């Protein structure tokens with residue numbers, strides 16, 4: 456951890472110390488306030504070139520496909536009232552590199568599997584335990600957004616997401632989110648519709664992310680997107696997917712949509728614990 460993380464700012468080499476508690480308290484406070492927390496400069500600056508280069512080597516192996524979706528990731532032919540924002544069709548143009556293509560020694564794989572990193576993330580989200588996905592593809596992904604593409608407005612199915620920009624685009628590709636736009640009791644369809652139709656600028660916040668920043672996010676209640684990437688370079692983020700219960704494997708159909716293939720584990724696990732993050 457000392458080799459990878461800026462331990463001067465984030466003392467992950469000293470679990471249980473006052474320094475650890477201070478960082479965790481700060482993260483919890485920001486998550487409670489708007490469901491998002493950025494730990495800036497999490498990765499040591501001298502490793503940022505390696506972080507970017509490892510992602511660049513992986514990006515050609517992403518599964519590139521453009522899919523028509525809606526913000527709720529429910530079928531486009533669902534029978535919804537005419538003015539429901541779920542009728543608004545968006546293009547999902549981001550592509551994922553699956554975990555089984557990411558080398559064990561890549562910085563992001565080392566981080567994802569590190570027990571101290573996992574303990575830190577669990578503490579920040581206030582979780583008693585946290586597990587890597589058993590899914591051989593979806594647990595750790597590189598999310599690639601190429602010029603002209605976007606990761607359109609959506610809610611995450613999973614309660615918490617951990618991500619890290621590893622390569623910034625020249626322009627565009629901004630992470631935009633609407634904190635707490637819905638609650639378990641209220642879908643707030645009017646405001647969601649306003650954002651999707653371009654009339655909700657007052658509801659949208661933008662994050663200035665830099666490579667090596669660690670982002671903790673609760674996307675279940677905050678509509679969010681990556682705006683269209685401009686310029687000539689791709690935008691890369693790592694998605695570190697964890698769950699509170701062990702054994703999560705994604706369902707066959709969604710796995711095929713996201714990665715263009717399924718593995719025996721997916722077929723064997725059909726009907727068992729489902730990988731929520733596969734539903735976005």
Ligand SMILES: O=C(O)CCC(=O)C(=O)O
Nearest residue numbers: 598611630681692694735
């Ligand atoms: O790549 C990003 O910054 C956001 C990714 C995201 O929202 C997701 O994977 O659900």
Ligand SMILES: [Fe+2]
Nearest residue numbers: 610611674735
């Ligand atoms: Fe998301």
